Amino acid sequence: MLNLPRRRAPQPSARYASLGLTDLPFPTEPIVNPGSADPRRNGAIYAQSPVQTEIKKFEDLLIRPDDFDNRVKLASLWSKGDAESGRGMGKTALLRFFQQRINADWGYTEFSGRFSAVVIYVAFPAQVDRRYMEQLAWSALVDTCRNGVLTVSRAALRRDALSDEQVQIIVGTPGEENYANLLEDSLLITNGISPGTLDEAIAERLVQEGVERTSAWALSEGRFEDHLRSLRKDGNLEPYYVPYNTKGLDYSRSLFFNDIVNYLRVSNFAGGYLFVDDIENLVDQMTRRQRLEFAKEFGLCTVRPGYANTAHNFFSCVLTTHQSSSVPLSQAWSEAGLSAMARLDPAANTSVELPLPTQDQAREIIIEHLDHFRVSPGDKGSIRPFTDEGLHVLIGTSSHPRILLANAAHVVLHASERKMSVIDAKTIKEAMSSDLVPPATDFTEGLDDAL
Numbered sequence: 001m002l003n004l005p006r007r008r009a010p011q012p013s014a015r016y017a018s019l020g021l022t023d024l025p026f027p028t029e030p031i032v033n034p035g036s037a038d039p040r041r042n043g044a045i046y047a048q049s050p051v052q053t054e055i056k057k058f059e060d061l062l063i064r065p066d067d068f069d070n071r072v073k074l075a076s077l078w079s080k081g082d083a084e085s086g087r088g089m090g091k092t093a094l095l096r097f098f099q100q101r102i103n104a105d106w107g108y109t110e111f112s113g114r115f116s117a118v119v120i121y122v123a124f125p126a127q128v129d130r131r132y133m134e135q136l137a138w139s140a141l142v143d144t145c146r147n148g149v150l151t152v153s154r155a156a157l158r159r160d161a162l163s164d165e166q167v168q169i170i171v172g173t174p175g176e177e178n179y180a181n182l183l184e185d186s187l188l189i190t191n192g193i194s195p196g197t198l199d200e201a202i203a204e205r206l207v208q209e210g211v212e213r214t215s216a217w218a219l220s221e222g223r224f225e226d227h228l229r230s231l232r233k234d235g236n237l238e239p240y241y242v243p244y245n246t247k248g249l250d251y252s253r254s255l256f257f258n259d260i261v262n263y264l265r266v267s268n269f270a271g272g273y274l275f276v277d278d279i280e281n282l283v284d285q286m287t288r289r290q291r292l293e294f295a296k297e298f299g300l301c302t303v304r305p306g307y308a309n310t311a312h313n314f315f316s317c318v319l320t321t322h323q324s325s326s327v328p329l330s331q332a333w334s335e336a337g338l339s340a341m342a343r344l345d346p347a348a349n350t351s352v353e354l355p356l357p358t359q360d361q362a363r364e365i366i367i368e369h370l371d372h373f374r375v376s377p378g379d380k381g382s383i384r385p386f387t388d389e390g391l392h393v394l395i396g397t398s399s400h401p402r403i404l405l406a407n408a409a410h411v412v413l414h415a416s417e418r419k420m421s422v423i424d425a426k427t428i429k430e431a432m433s434s435d436l437v438p439p440a441t442d443f444t445e446g447l448d449d450a451l
Contacts, residue, residue: 018421019385019412020376025369026409030402032092034099034121039372043096047368050361051094057352058098062316065111068270073313074303074342077320078353089354090401091320095121095275102273103147115270118149120315122274124281128241132282132290133297135240137252140274142237144260145225151183153267154222157202158182160268166193183222209266210308215259228255253297257307261314274302274315280322283329291329295336303341362399363391366408385415389425397432 013023027040036042048055064071079089099119102110107117122139144150159167159182169191171177181187185195199220206216218227229235231248241249264272276282283291300306302317309315323346330344342350357365363383371380383391397407414431415423 015416016373016412017375018419019416019423020379020421021370021373021385021412022375023373024409024412024416025373026405026412028406028409028413030405030409032096034092034096034123040369043093044100045369045372046093046097047361047365048097049364050357051090051354054094054352054354055097058094061350061352062273062318063098063110065114068111068115068117069313071271071316072342072350073316074338075316075318075350075352076326076342076344076346076348077318078346078351079320079322089356091354092123092277093401094352094354095277095318095320098273099275103149106149106152106269111270116268118147118264118269118272120144120147120272120274121277123277125278126281127285128282129285131241131246131249132286132294133301134249134252136276136282136298137256137301138240138249140256141228141252141260142240144256145228145237149264149269150219150224151222152179153264153269154219155179155182156267157205157220158198161198161201161205162193166191206263206266210262211259211266212254215255215263219259219263253301253307257301257309261308261312265308265312265314271312271314271316274317276317276319279319279329286328288332291332292335295329295332295338299336299338303338357399357401357404359392359395359399362395362401362404365401365404366391366395369405369408385421385423387422387424390423390428393425393428 016023025040027038029041031041032043033041034043039045058077061072061075077091077094079091099121102117102119107115111117120140120143122136122143124135124139128135156179159171159179162170162182167182168174170181170187170193171179172181188195188198199217203213203216203220206219207213211219215224215227218224225237228237228248231251232242233245233247234242236242283294286294301309302315304310321344326344330339333339333344342348345351346353366386367381367383370383374380386394394407394411395404398404411423411428411431415427420427
C-alpha cells in the first residue's frame with residue numbers, strides 16, 4: 001500500500017493548553033514578513049491602540065476618503081533610533097495593517113463603496129547595489145502579480161465589456177453574484193460568448209488608454225506574469241537583479257508606472273499606494289552621484305511629469321526609514337527638488353514617526369498576541385497566563401517591540417516546557433537566567449528598574 005503525504009490540518013497544540021493558549025502567541029523570530037502565512041510573522045496580529053495617534057495621522061495624510069484626490073502623494077514612515085534600534089519598531093507592521101485593510105476588498109470598505117484602491121508593497125530583504133529605480137519598479141511588478149489585483153481587474157474589464165443581461169447570466173442574481181465566473185472561459189462559451197473576442201476588445205481598449213500593445217494583450221488574456229518571466233533568460237521573477245539577465249529591468253519602470261497604472265485605472269481603480277519598505281537596503285551602498293540620480297528618477301516616477309502614474313496622480317508613495325539611514329539620501333533628495341514636497345525629516349508634516357511604546361502600550365501589544373491564541377474566549381482582553389507582577393517584569397526589561405516579543409516568546413516557551421499554568425515574576429527571572437535566551441535578545445537591559 002502506498003502511503004501518500006497527508007496535508008497537515010491546523011489544530012491546537014496541547015503543549016500550551018496549561019497556559020490557556022492554543023499555540024505560542026509570539027514570534028520566535030520577531031521580524032515582520034508580509035509573505036508569511038503565519039499571523040505572528042505577517043502582521044495580521046496588530047495592536048492598534050498603542051499607535052492610534054500615528055494611525056490617525058497616516059489616515060489624515062493618505063487615506064482621506066472624502067478628499068481622496070488631494071491625499072499626500074509622497075510621505076515617509078519613521079522610527080526613532082539608528083540602523084539597529086530603529087528596526088523592529090513596527091513600521092512594516094503598520095504598512096501591513098493598511099495593506100490588509102485596503103486590499104481585503106480593494107478599498108470597498110475603506111472608501112464606503114464609492115471607489116476602489118490598491119496597495120502595492122515593495123521591500124528589499126538584502127542590499128541593492130545597482131539599477132536602483134529599476135529594481136524598485138520590478139519589485140512592484142512582482143507584488144502586483146501576487147496580490148490578486150490583476151485577477152480582479154481582469155474580471156472587472158470583462159464585466160464592463162459585456163451587457164448587463166450577459167453579466168447577470170454569468171455571475172448570478174443580484175445579491176448572490178459570483179464575479180469569478182467571468183474568468184471561466186468554458187462558462188462564457190456555454191452562454192454564447194467568445195473569450196477570444198472579448199479579450200481582443202479589452203486589449204484594444206487598453207491600447208487606446210495608453211497601455212503598450214504587448215502588455216495590453218498579456219493583461220487582457222491573464223498572462224502578465226508569464227510576460228514578465230519571458231523578459232528573463234532564467235524565466236524567474238526573483239532575485240530582481242541577475243548579471244547579464246537584465247532585459248526585464250530595462251522595461252520595469254515603464255511596465256509599472258505606465259502600463260500597470262493605466263490598466264488599473266481602466267479597471268476602475270481610483271488610485272493606490274506604493275509602500276516602499278526598508279529604503280536603507282536600497283540606498284545605503286549608493287555613491288553620492290548614485291543617490292542624486294536615484295532621487296531624480298524616483299521623483300520622475302512618483303511626483304514629477306513623465307509617467308502615467310504622475311499624469312493621473314495614481315499612486316501615493318510611502319517610504320519607511322529611520323534617521324541614520326535618511327542622512328545619506330537627504331542631500332540628494334533636496335537637490336532633486338523633492339524636499340519641497342516631502343522633507344526627509346521625521347518632524348515634517350508629511351512624516352509619521354513611531355515612538356518607543358510606553359509600558360502601558362507594550363502591555364496592549366502583549367494582550368493582542370495572547371488574544372489571538374486563547375483557548376477560552378472569556379480570557380480575551382486579560383493578561384492571562386501572566387500575573388501583573390510577571391508582566392511588569394517582562395515589559396520592564398524592554399518595551400522595544402522586537403525585543404519585547406522575542407522575550408515574551410522565550411518566556412512562554414520556558415513556562416510551557418514546565419507545564420506551568422501561570423507566568424509570574426519568579427518564572428520570568430528563571431527564564432531570563434536560563435541558557436535558552438536567544439543571543440540577539442538583551443533580556444537583562446533595564447532589569448534592575450523592572451524589579
